[in-house]
Amino acid sequence: MARKCTICEHKDRNKIDSAVAVKGASLRTIATQYRITISSLRRHISNGHIAEKIVQAQHAHEVIEADTILSQMQTVKNELWIIHKEARDRKTNDGDKYPDNPLALKTLTQLDKHLETESKILGVNPEPPANPVTVNLNIAEEVRKLVGILPAVKR
Numbered sequence: 001m002a003r004k005c006t007i008c009e010h011k012d013r014n015k016i017d018s019a020v021a022v023k024g025a026s027l028r029t030i031a032t033q034y035r036i037t038i039s040s041l042r043r044h045i046s047n048g049h050i051a052e053k054i055v056q057a058q059h060a061h062e063v064i065e066a067d068t069i070l071s072q073m074q075t076v077k078n079e080l081w082i083i084h085k086e087a088r089d090r091k092t093n094d095g096d097k098y099p100d101n102p103l104a105l106k107t108l109t110q111l112d113k114h115l116e117t118e119s120k121i122l123g124v125n126p127e128p129p130a131n132p133v134t135v136n137l138n139i140a141e142e143v144r145k146l147v148g149i150l151p152a153v154k155r
């Protein structure tokens with residue numbers, strides 16, 4: 001028999017799932033906050049318990065909860081793209097282009113992580129439907145642009 005998952009049994013399970021899936025907090029931070037071990041949290045994630053929860057939710061009265069997680073993820077993603085755009089569009093007081101590339105790069109890293117988590121939750125395969133791939137290509141394109149720009153920005 002499979003061992004009981006201590007995270008699934010945890011009284012703050014929804015908050016923990018949300019911290020992982022929505023906020024993208026580091027496992028160490030979450031583990032410390034909820035006094036759980038990183039290994040149990042890892043097991044909870046890699047065994048797909050967060051994803052299962054969402055699937056179950058579709059069949060139960062928890063649909064709203066799963067929707068909330070996904071729509072929150074969407075909000076986070078939108079915010080990241082806004083921050084990214086602002087970072088890229090930054091200008092000096094004289095109106096010259098002065099992109100905040102380190103920040104832009106950070107948002108891309110977050111988006112990348114976000115995409116991974118979202119794919120896990122939705123159970124999307126690595127080879128895949130149109131949307132995630134489109135986003136992926138966008139990110140790859142942005143990274144390429146940034147990498148091209150970075151040496152020029154360095155002093």
Ligand SMILES: [Zn+2]
Pocket residue numbers: 005006007008009043044045049
């Ligand atoms: Zn679990």
